[in-house]
Amino acid sequence: MTVKEPTYLQIASQKRAERDQNFKKEWLIPKSELPDLTDVSDWITSSGYLSAKEIEITESNAGEIVENISNQVWSSFEVTLAFCHRASIVHQLTNCLSEVFFDEGLKQAMELDEYQKATGKTLGPLHGLPISIKDNFNIKGQASTVGIVNFSFNPKKKFEEDAVLVKMLRELGGVFYVKTNVPVAMMMPETTNHIYGNTTNPLNRNLSAGGSSGGEVALLACKGSPTGVGTDIGGSLRIPASFTNVYTLKPTFGRFPTYGARSGLPGLESVNSVNGPLCPSLETMEFYCKHLIGHEPWLYDAKVNEIPWRKVELDSKLNIAILEDDKVVRPTPPILRGVNIVKEGLLKAGHEVIEWEPTDHLELSKIITSFFTSDGGIHVKRETETTGEPFFPYMRMYGTTPEMKVSELWALQARRTSLxxxxxxxxxATKLKTKNGKPIDAIIMPATPFAGSPNSKFHDYVGYTSPFNLLDYTVGVFPVTRADQDIDLKEARGLFYGETDEKIWGDYNPQETHGGAVSLQLIGRKYQEEKVIEMMKLVRDLIS
Amino acid sequence: MTVKEPTYLQIASQKRAERDQNFKKEWLIPKSELPDLTDVSDWITSSGYLSAKEIEITESNAGEIVENISNQVWSSFEVTLAFCHRASIVHQLTNCLSEVFFDEGLKQAMELDEYQKATGKTLGPLHGLPISIKDNFNIKGQASTVGIVNFSFNPKKKFEEDAVLVKMLRELGGVFYVKTNVPVAMMMPETTNHIYGNTTNPLNRNLSAGGSSGGEVALLACKGSPTGVGTDIGGSLRIPASFTNVYTLKPTFGRFPTYGARSGLPGLESVNSVNGPLCPSLETMEFYCKHLIGHEPWLYDAKVNEIPWRKVELDSKLNIAILEDDKVVRPTPPILRGVNIVKEGLLKAGHEVIEWEPTDHLELSKIITSFFTSDGGIHVKRETETTGEPFFPYMRMYGTTPEMKVSELWALQARRTSLxxxxxxxxxATKLKTKNGKPIDAIIMPATPFAGSPNSKFHDYVGYTSPFNLLDYTVGVFPVTRADQDIDLKEARGLFYGETDEKIWGDYNPQETHGGAVSLQLIGRKYQEEKVIEMMKLVRDLIS
Known part of the structure; x- marks a missing residue:
């Protein structure tokens, strides 16, 4: 490996400086006035840096924002300005932003105001809604580094075309103003890279924001954006969402447009990356999905399937399967408590609950890892070796796994199809187990063993999320509660499922995790995005 | 390569003998009484071997058959018996059947009659409908040789489970009685293999039935089945359908269930094999699709997408793009005449016709070939080398192409995604060219350069069909006319697009092709199965 000049550190520093220039000086809080809190989620509104109107705007749901702009209560410009300001503060607290382009966002917002003034109508159903987006979505005039130093200035002139999703959201009236931080190649469960460093968890800054959509959730959890977009190929929406109590929806591949996003593993199709919304509320999530799919993404992206947004009515009594512990890594106490809260809530409301076995989860999660590294890490290594940036420990397998032959890949794909x-x-077959003779509506289970984990303590076990990427099921993540050092005491355990289980048990520290997020996954069949949202609403109302 | 005992010839002979035992002796026509005609499509009904009732039954549409059984005009048993008899005769004329299990079919039919008698109702909307199926669909108790000698008795005890499609069609009331011949691994454009040999074209037995669903179309064209199922990964439904003037529909992957079919290239996913109906009429095609999708295949097959069968109303004026000649191989005169018949019909009826350029077709068809051989032919070779069966010339590339690395495959997949x-x-963008400002509804173009081609003269050019496998568009094939030696005279040409073009021009012989089928492709967007059928109806009515 030849380290070329300028070294990766120099390039990264240059790129970081370029980003930092784009913050507005008048919004930057002096370091001495920044809080020394672990939980900074409430500090922003109490600190006095935001005006009452800025707070009112940034605490609103997407639908309310669009309605207030449509009714000329707020201008698109002042809405975008408020979110730029709040995002700037959130960034100072969590290091969540990768590309900052407030001026472009404000210009776009101004054009929307002019359009509205000139025509008397809005451009589309998202007219004036600021949208934050994960670093990998190409946006005209911005970089997509995906946490790789070599992409800092490559393409040199930035991207010339919006990703399909960005183009569609713009046509609907969405406004872009920031991109958010990701780990290297988006293939780590914590958000850190050699360009921007680590994004912290605003609920407890001793914990990681998770990955790979970590910048996005840190921003969302502090309402620096009314709605955001992340991606997921093994848990990259669900892990960070579950670490910050932000709602997310991992759709089935082919529901939302994916073309024009930079991939860490370009050309991989044995398992597909999908994108989905990250939202402070289910109302905002539904609003986003309905309008995006209403815009007929199958006419924009050749891989989107023509399935309109459908109205769903839930049965009055649902059949829910619950998986508490996958028998590979036992969830830590706050998560087990969260599962129990939901289970009790469901039972109390008269829904049927059955147990779910993690059959084949381990094999599914091993296969997905083999798919990730099936090119022997060649694509990732090519980019990192160009500048000499070293791999983080989580990325080590991309440097050590031998490249697969296509015949081996076919065999693995055939096995996956059977699974x-x-x-x-x-x-x-669950219809044979339920009282009403209908199969289960959903599985509810942990997204990770953690209520957030400190940096480098994730131990790379994505077995709670990754099986559902291979299965391509619709999965929502919803908040339940927060970790509490006085309740979530360390379990006494002598027997362990294995080494990772023991390590994760060993690491668990109720004090360290205090205040961390307790979120769970709700899993529906393929293409059940509408139903998964409805079921999350039902569960939210049961436990609130 | 070690040739083991018994040799492939011995195994093949044993397998062939096993099949031949399953014909009913009383139906076998003495060789001396078999016709010496090239076109045998009409001989069956005029020969006197079928009773008037057998003819009435076998000339009916699927919907009529089911209705008559439902109304107790016919029993399911006598319907199946009539098709078994006719299929037996068609086989003697064209060598179209691979697995013959009349007794099982008749037993199933009898059980349906008993069910109807006992309950006073039918089992499902296909109650009593005989369905022929391509060799690769697993059927309990039958082999799936896919034209490979080593699969003749492997698994030894035959398959123990029906393919998902077979299971679903049985639940709907469909009756299975034959499987139909295919080329080796289903990867040749003509239907021949070392077990059963060649399937001939009943419209002109000097011509091939095409491949790989060649057995199926020969049977269908002579009404030895009311509806059949074939598969297509590069043209395997469309080439044979177009060679026999049978209707077919190549759906988008994920519309019909595919699980449990034996693949020639198992685990290949860079391009997916799909299955679709082969039918004597569009009414039968619609009947089949509507009921199959009405049975919710997404609950049976994890790769089927939840898209119900939808009602479609066509605009009164359609925008149709026509591609006459792809500039790689010029179609022969009967096909060019067919294109013109359709074009004139459309224009006369007031539809708008624009030209379609074959942009990227050549690269798409090259990429698909690379996908087929990306495992270096390892899977196919493993099976053929076990018994020592040699490759046919069309299969040569599976023996000579080096295996690809996964990193190369990823690069090729990324390129395909861009294309x-x-x-x-x-x-x-065609909306900018049409008078009504709407994009085109369909492309109409040849399926091959031929109105049927003699054996070994296909020259392996699938550039008219295979781009639409990579694109995954919905494609129908519909009959236009038949080749006529007095009209379709050989063109004088001095300039050629290339070697294959010149060879195909050189081979064309109006006398030899006389009576061959002239069918065309009608191409819709992805998941436009309903609309493609409606458009084929419209075109059929225009040109009839």
Missing amino acids: IKDYLERWN | IKDYLERWN
């Missing part, structure tokens, strides 16, 4: 058929049949 | 996006944009 996903078996899973579907197990789901269908 | 399919470009194609979609070109389709959308």
Whole structure:
């Protein structure tokens, strides 16, 4: 490996400086006035840096924002300005932003105001809604570094075209103003890289924001954006959302447009990256999905399937399967408590709860890892070796796994196809177990073993999330509660499922995790995005 | 390569003998009484071997058959019996059947009659409908040789489970009685293999039935089945359908269930094999699709997308793009005449016709070939080398192409993703060319350069069909006319696009092709199965 000049450190420093220039000086809080709190989520509104109107705007749901702009209560410009200001503060607290382009966002907002003034109508159903977006979505005039130093100034002139999702959201009236930080190649469960460093968790800054959509959730959790977009190929929406009590929806591939996003593993199709909304509320999530799909993404992206947004009515009594512990890594106490809260809530409301076995989860999660590294890490290594940036420990397998032959890949794909058929049949067969003779509506289970984990203590176990990428099921993540050092005491355990289980048990520290997020996954069948949102609403109302 | 005992010839002979035992002796026509005609499509009904009732039954549409059984005009048993008898005769004329299990079919039919008698109702909307199916669909108790000698008795005890499609069609009331012949691994454009040999074209037995669904179309063209199922990964439904004037529909992947079919290239996913109906009429095609999708295949097959069968109303004036000649191989005169018949019909009826350029077709068809051989032919070779069966010339590339590395595959997949996006944009951009400002509804173009081709003269050019496998568009094939030696005279040409073009021009012989089928492709967007059928109806009515 030849380290070329300028070294990766120099390039990274240059790129970081370029980003930092784009913050507005008048909004920057002097270091001495920044809080020394672990939980900074409430500090922003109490600190006095935001005006009452800025707070009112930034605490609103997407639908309310658009309605107030449409009714000329607020201008698109002042809405974007408020979110730029709040995002700037959130960034100082969590290091969540990768690309900062407030001026472009404000210009776009101004144009929307002019359009509205000139025509008397709004451009589309998202007219004036600021949208934050994960670093990998190409935006005209911005970089997509995806946490790789070599992409800092590559392409040199930045991207010339918006990703399809960005283009569509703009046509609907969405306003872009920031991109958010990710780990290297978006293939780590914590958000850190050699360009921007680590994004911290605003609920407890001793904990990681998770990854790979970590910048996005840190911003969202502090309402520096009314709605955001992340991606998920093994848990990258769900892990960070569950670490910050932000709602997310990992759709089935083919529901939302994916073309024009920079991939860490370009050309990989054995498992597909999907994107989905990250939102402070389910109302905002539904608003986003309905309008995006209403804009017929299948006419924009060749891989989107023509499935309109459908109205769903839930049965009055649902059948819910619960998986508490996957028998590979036992969740830590706050998560087990969260599962129990939801279970009790469901039972109390008269829904049927059955147990779910993690059959084949381990094999599914091993296969997905093999897919990730099936090119022997060649694509990632090519980019990192160009500048000499070293791998973080989580990325080590991309440097050590030998490249697979296509015949081996075919065999693995055939095995996966068989496993996903078996899973579907197990789901269908639950009708033999339920009282009403209908199969389960959803599985509820942890997204990770953690209520947030400190940096470098994730131990790379994504077995709670990654099986559902291979299965391609619709998965929502919803908040339940927060970790409490006085309740979530360390379990006494002598027997362990294995080494990772023991390490994670060993690491668990109720004091360290205090205040961390307790969120769970709600898993529906493929293409059940509407139903998953409705079920999350139901669960939210049961436990609130 | 070690040739083991018994040799492939011995195994093949044993397997062939096993099949031949399953014909009913009383139906076998003495060789001396078999016709010496090239066109045998009409001989069956005029020969006197079928009773008037057998003819009435076998000339009916699927909907009529089911209705008559439902109304107790016919029993399911006598319907199946009539098709078994006719299929037996068609086989003697064209060598179209691979697995013959009349007794199982008749037993199933009898059980349906008993069910109807006992309950007073039918089992499902296909109650009693015989369905022929391509060799690769697993059927309990039958082999799936896919034209490979080593699969003749492997698994030894035959398959123990129906493919998902077979299971679903059985639940709907469909009756299975034959499987139909395919080329080796289903990867040749003509239907021949070392087990059963060649399937001939009943419209002109000097010509091939095409491949790989060649057995199926020969049977269908002679009404030895009311409806059949084939598969397509590069043209395998469309080439044979177009060679026999049978209707077919190549759906988008994810519309019909595919699980449990034996693949020639198992685990390949860079391009997916799909299955679709082969039918004597569009009414039968619609009947099949509507009921299959009405049975919710997404609950049976993890790769089927939840898109119900939708009602479609066509605009009164359509925008149709026509591609006459792809500039790689010029179609032979009967096909060019067919294109013109359709074009004139459309114009006369007031539809708008624009030209379509074959932009990227050649690169798309090259990429698909690379995908087929990306495992270096390892899977196919493993099976053929076990028994020592040699490759046919069309299969040579599976023996000579080096295996690809996964990193190369990723690069090729990424390139394909970019090309399919470009194609979609070109389709959308046609709105700038049409009078009503709407994009085109369909492309109409040849399926091959031929109105049927003699054996070994296909020259392996699938550039008219295979781009639409990569694009994953919905494609129908519909009959236009038949080749006529007095009209379709050989063109005088001095300049050629290339070697294959010149060879195909050189081979064309109006006398030899006389009576061959002239069918065309009608291409819709992804998941436009309903609309493609409606458009085929419209075109059929225009030109009839």
